[in-house]
Amino acid sequence: MVVKFIVGEYNVIWEALKHYEKHLQQISQTSEDEDDEILADDKLMKLECIFKDLQDSAMKDWGLELK
Structure with a gap:
C-alpha cells in the first residue's frame, strides 16, 4: 500500500519530527544514563533516514522542498 500525503500533512x-529530533538531542547530550544516551543516538540515526525519505517523497509527490 502506498501512502500519499497532502502538502499540509x-x-x-x-x-513534529523536527521537534522530536530536538528532544532526542537533548536526551543524548544531558543524560547521565549511558543506555539512554545510546538509545537516543540510535533513534537520531534512524530519524535522519526518515527525514531523507520524507524529503524525497514530498519532492516527488508535490515538488515540495522540506527544510
Missing part, C-alpha cells in the same frame, strides 16, 4: 509531520 507533510509539513505537520516534518515539524
Whole structure:
C-alpha cells in the first residue's frame, strides 16, 4: 500500500519530527544514563533516514522542498 500525503500533512509531520529530533538531542547530550544516551543516538540515526525519505517523497509527490 502506498501512502500519499497532502502538502499540509507533510509539513505537520516534518515539524513534529523536527521537534522530536530536538528532544532526542537533548536526551543524548544531558543524560547521565549511558543506555539512554545510546538509545537516543540510535533513534537520531534512524530519524535522519526518515527525514531523507520524507524529503524525497514530498519532492516527488508535490515538488515540495522540506527544510
